[in-house]
Amino acid sequence: xxxxxxxxxxxxxxxxxxxxxxxxxxxxxxxxxxxxxxxxxxxxxxxxxxxxxxxxxxxxxxxxxxxxxxxxxxxxxxxxxxxxxxxxxxxxxxxxxxxxxxxxxxxxxxxxxxxxxxxxxxxxxxxxxxxxxxxxxxxxxxxxxxxxxxxxxxxxxxxxxxxxxxxxxxxxxxxxxxxxxxxxxxxxxxxxxxxxxxxxxxxxxxxxxxxxxxxxxxxxxxxxxxxxxxxxxxxxxxxxxxxxxxxxxxxxxxxxxxxxxxxxxxxxxxxxxxxxxxxxxxxxxxxxxxxxxxxxxxxxxxxxxxxxxxxxxxxxxxxxxxxxxxxxxxxxxxxxxxxxxxxxxxxxxxxxxxxxxxxxxxxxxxxxxxxxxxxxxxxxxxxxxxxxxxxxxxxxxxxxxxxxxxxxxxxxxxxxxxxxxxxxxxxxxx
Amino acid sequence: xxxxxxxxxxxxxxxxxxxxxxxxxxxxxxxxxxxxxxxxxxxxxxxxxxxxxxxxxxxxxxxxxxxxxxxxxxxxxxxxxxxxxxxxxxxxxxxxxxxxxxxxxxxxxxxxxxxxxxxxxxxxxxxxxxxxxxxxxxxxxxxxxxxxxxxxxxxxxxxxxxxxxxxxxxxxxxxxxxxxxxxxxxxx
Amino acid sequence: xxxxxxxxxxxxxxxxxxxxxxxxxxxxxxxxxxxxxxxxxxxxxxxxxxxxxxxxxxxxxxxxxxxxxxxxxxxxxxxxxxxxxxxxxxxxxxxxxxxxxxxxxxxxxxxxxxxxxxxxxxxxxxxxxxxxxxxxxxxxxxxxxxxxxxxxxxxxxxxxxxxxxxxxxxxxxxxxxxxxxxxxxxxxxxxxxxxxxxxxxxxxxxxxxxxxxxxxxxxxxxxxxxxxxxxxxxxxxxxxxxxxxxxxxxxxxxxxxxxxxxxxxxxxxxxxxxxxxxxxxxx
Numbered sequence: 048x049x050x051x052x053x054x055x056x057x058x059x060x061x062x063x064x065x066x067x068x069x070x071x072x073x074x075x076x077x078x079x080x081x082x083x084x085x086x087x088x089x090x091x092x093x094x095x096x097x098x099x100x101x102x103x104x105x106x107x108x109x110x111x112x113x114x115x116x117x118x119x120x121x122x123x124x125x126x127x128x129x130x131x132x133x134x135x136x137x138x139x140x141x142x143x144x145x146x147x148x149x150x151x152x153x154x155x156x157x158x159x160x161x162x163x164x165x166x167x168x169x170x171x172x173x174x175x176x177x178x179x180x181x182x183x184x185x186x187x188x189x190x191x192x193x194x195x196x197x198x199x200x201x202x203x204x205x206x207x208x209x210x211x212x213x214x215x216x217x218x219x220x221x222x223x224x225x226x227x228x229x230x231x232x233x234x235x236x237x238x239x240x241x242x243x244x245x246x247x248x249x250x251x252x253x254x255x256x257x258x259x260x261x262x263x264x265x266x267x268x269x270x271x272x273x274x275x276x277x278x279x280x281x282x283x284x285x286x287x288x289x290x291x292x293x294x295x296x297x298x299x300x301x302x303x304x305x306x307x308x309x310x311x312x313x314x315x316x317x318x319x320x321x322x323x324x325x326x327x328x329x330x331x332x333x334x335x336x337x338x339x340x341x342x343x344x345x346x347x348x349x350x351x352x353x354x355x356x357x358x359x360x361x362x363x364x365x366x367x368x369x370x371x372x373x374x375x376x377x378x379x380x381x382x383x384x385x386x387x388x389x390x391x392x393x394x395x396x397x398x399x400x401x402x403x404x405x406x407x408x409x410x411x412x413x414x415x416x417x418x419x420x421x422x423x424x425x426x427x428x429x430x431x432x433x434x435x436x437x438x439x440x441x442x443x444x445x446x447x448x449x450x451x452x453x454x455x456x457x458x459x460x461x462x463x464x465x466x467x468x469x470x471x472x473x474x475x476x477x
Numbered sequence: 478x479x480x481x482x483x484x485x486x487x488x489x490x491x492x493x494x495x496x497x498x499x500x501x502x503x504x505x506x507x508x509x510x511x512x513x514x515x516x517x518x519x520x521x522x523x524x525x526x527x528x529x530x531x532x533x534x535x536x537x538x539x540x541x542x543x544x545x546x547x548x549x550x551x552x553x554x555x556x557x558x559x560x561x562x563x564x565x566x567x568x569x570x571x572x573x574x575x576x577x578x579x580x581x582x583x584x585x586x587x588x589x590x591x592x593x594x595x596x597x598x599x600x601x602x603x604x605x606x607x608x609x610x611x612x613x614x615x616x617x618x619x620x621x622x623x624x625x626x627x628x629x630x631x632x633x634x635x636x637x638x639x640x641x642x643x644x645x646x647x648x649x650x651x652x653x654x655x656x657x658x659x660x661x662x663x664x665x
Numbered sequence: 666x667x668x669x670x671x672x673x674x675x676x677x678x679x680x681x682x683x684x685x686x687x688x689x690x691x692x693x694x695x696x697x698x699x700x701x702x703x704x705x706x707x708x709x710x711x712x713x714x715x716x717x718x719x720x721x722x723x724x725x726x727x728x729x730x731x732x733x734x735x736x737x738x739x740x741x742x743x744x745x746x747x748x749x750x751x752x753x754x755x756x757x758x759x760x761x762x763x764x765x766x767x768x769x770x771x772x773x774x775x776x777x778x779x780x781x782x783x784x785x786x787x788x789x790x791x792x793x794x795x796x797x798x799x800x801x802x803x804x805x806x807x808x809x810x811x812x813x814x815x816x817x818x819x820x821x822x823x824x825x826x827x828x829x830x831x832x833x834x835x836x837x838x839x840x841x842x843x844x845x846x847x848x849x850x851x852x853x854x855x856x857x858x859x860x861x862x863x864x865x866x867x868x869x870x871x872x873x874x875x876x877x878x879x880x881x882x883x884x885x886x887x888x889x890x891x892x893x894x895x896x897x898x899x900x901x902x903x904x905x906x907x908x909x910x911x912x913x914x915x916x917x918x919x920x921x922x923x924x925x926x927x928x929x930x931x932x933x934x935x936x937x938x939x940x941x942x943x944x945x946x947x948x
Binding site: 109113116117131134135136137138139141142289293296 | 502505509519520522523524525527528529530
């Protein structure tokens, strides 16, 4: 499953040899994220975000398990126990703010990781399975984050739970029974809170499991790289350790600095003030919005304002919102261009950046109030989103003329740093 | 690997290069280690009692309703606390015992406040395995020494709540307390 | 097949969104949305500076004590502060005995049970208690306040955008309804029993101006108790009640970030060292 020139794990100490015979776990780690995994030597900083997402998951699990030690999953006390954690528990404020902001940072790095994949064509053969598993992780993350946001039982928690479960209520006939089944009642209540807590605790471990599959699937073809040209020989790769562990260490430092600035100096910047008001089923906040990382999808949901014959606008919005994520599962088969990297695809490149701007605009509109002119803008932006993936991308891959590709990864690297001796260029290993 | 060396050209040259390089790597890894330890501290500390628990770590007890020979059971730090007014007979019984013959030698004076020898304040936690001994409630079995009796494994305490028989290693613990008036104490 | 299906789905969603946009745009042009009175007359919070502004600001304990006095003498009659305990007041610079006295003398008593009869009763609060609520429940609160429930103030400054400045603006923002407002929105006259305040989201609130006269409280430290001063002090106090760990957070953050900058610098050097050969190779 790896390149033939990968370094071999050879334990020297007798104890390690003994362990290797009985349970070759150190060998597995060595081959997965150690010196035994050859990685293209030309990865740029965008390739840091996979490891950073893993780091974010660890932060979430550690702080989350601690939050659970001080939390009471009961609608009468939940809000109070979170406040008590903030005020009375030793370092409780740190755990709580780290967990709340950690969720945002998890989504930031995962979004960058996804857009890295989109630009550099990481979803294309032979890495389709890596992409599909990644999307499964993303869906699980969204479910986990949504349920986690309900737990403090503030106003946004309560009304968020009501609105999101209400999406299922849009489904004809079976919608309302599904909604009451999800909530365990006719409105969010103690039953909903307890099941959300249970699942919020469980899902991160499921995510960790799917991440293992994601990495496993990645190691079969090996990592992609910014040129999109496949590895041709040992000169194209470096061992993951120490080369990329060192680079990821530096990346983790930058990540933690950014995280600390927000966590310690603006911990409520990404939150919503209404969630510091205890849940009140009798009064809806003036302006219900989900957390920022759902805003693009929320904008798509709200963009549908006109019924399509017998299909109500509300149902259309729900279908479109789910479709906006599910269409990504078909991406490897929608984009048929044999060239992976956006660097060598002039037309794709332009549309990619339009998509980035489009998604940012959708994000902004998802957080804006549901009034004009925001609704009209989100209709245009959402229309582009669907057109991009479902119409433009397949057409581009058919008609585009790609730029010439470098002969190999090494050639691209040498071109970047400037070469002095000609002999280093020609290294075909096929 | 040889081919990689060839492609990459020169490797590290000279020992100084190697040493300086190792030093920086070791420094970076050590810093990461120090950081990891610093992060562990709050993660451990959060399991210590929180401020609201510590705020309840003292208890006021009103003694005015306790008659000689009677005891009450109240709570201190979420554990039972026995407060008992001894009768002169019980005091005499406790004083009669030679402390040097005891498993945990202590006199009644040492276990009460000066001049308030009749007030015996102890934790209601058997020093064997932490059960609540009988004897503080009306009509409960006080054991063969007239103090407290632990039903779990048969430890018997005398009228100064000292261990006299059974598996418990120590006398019932006397918490820190002081009299705030003639009929009230502050425990903790 | 996948691409044909995708094309049709894409055409449907994008097309219907575009049609919806056209319908919306026509409506927007033919019947432009009417500005609401809130839209026209709601004002952003006033500018006010506090000692805890900025990334390294700290609470002014004297000010917090004054703010606490305003809360005690003015706000606490109607508003609860249920997440704060008397013991927390030690952070304002009161010593243990003072906190105990404050708790004991608090006008509202802590609900309790009569030890003799088991009936509901009250007792003096102790430092471990949270501030007792002025009303037993929401029904009682609504009944006593013209059907408006006075909100709990523990988290008020975090539960509003620009909370500290918002509380200050609200407290100093009561005024007569502008004539221009009544001219343009004759229906928006402040109803009986409500009070006009342009800093409140819907412009009219049930609370009467709580700080109305200079010298309403007498500060122990000699500060002149103007309405503006009292409003600032109580806003500062409520900032503390909402975020009591602010100073710990900022100092921990500074230490963390300095450490991380050094560690990241080392990590960068280490990264450059390890890669030196690979990058030098081509030069």
